Amino acid sequence: MAYRLEYSTWLEEDGVRVLGEREAEILRLIREKGSLTMAAEIAGMSYRQARDLLRDVECAAGARVVATRQGGSGSALTERGEMLLTEYECRARRLSGQIRHLYRNPSFSADGIVIRDDQVLLVRRGKEPFAGRYALPGGFMELGESAEECVVREVEEETGLRAEVLDLIGAYTRPDRDPRGHICTLAYRLTVRGGSVRAGDDASEAAFFPLSALPELAFDHRRILEDALRRCGRREGQG
Template identity: 55%
Template sequence: MEKSQYFKDFFSAAYRNPTPTVDGIITAFGKIVLIQRKKEPFKGCYALPGGFVEYGETAEEAVVREILEETGLETEIIDLVGVFSSPDRDPRRHTMSVAYSLRVLGGTLCSGDDAANADYFPLDNLPHLAFDHDQMIEKWKKSSSNH
């Protein structure tokens, strides 16, 4: 098979791949920023701010954008927390989330976009969380760079 035909066939094939998402862990003074979801799935539940990576955007750009849209906070990435890819982590479809820890640079905490509410919660008294966000926070707590 000719090389150009191989690549044409390869890229035109329909693959079922996970959808990329991002989530952000923002903490200050022993508290963490959570949003209350405005839409299904998990409408009314609390979650880390985050969402889908848009076409043409990096995961790093996406997490900063999603946090600004949902919380009003301008942030920068501190560290990668991990990749969470369980096929059942999102009831809508198979997603693969890249979780980051971030620091606040500016802005005022307020709810926006898909968030009905945004607030700081004590790390030792968190509400029930949507998706696998409890696992993300636990992994972040165990990392040596978060304190």
């Protein structure tokens, strides 16, 4: 099922609604067609409905927004009507741009490298992408937590181990590193302080694997692990 974000915008003054999208549409059409009757027809409402909407706007704004043209033929926006419509359109465009920009921003995650006795801690992913493949424990940062807090939390949730951050291995920011979108991750080396290995959260399995016999890893986690091993002066398969 595909979902789409919907939202409404309107201008307020002292907590009173003055102009929303429906009223703005009528004003735009009056500006374009020069007729309230034509504006109402194009907008799919009766003349009376359109007139009542404009009366509500005028009551809230304290001024006329539409007037009869000179000569009595057709309608036109007043100076106040033009000002309100321009203000609404400018603010609505700016908000729309901010929302589009918001949904283009990268997301952030943190991944943990726990090496013990020439073995590395891995989890089997229980969800797509890469369901069934092994990966380093980790996950998305939550609002209000640091990357270090995130990786400690994710390691415990997915593996049952309480761990402490030793150092930062690196930041991995390639836009194509995750099929879900542009997700940047910070990878940390950790040491175990307690707990016992048990799978939890999104992981269907958690276990230590010998560095000499690693399974295929999801995402770019092979590269992350290699960077961590270089940091601590090791190579895969070397004690």
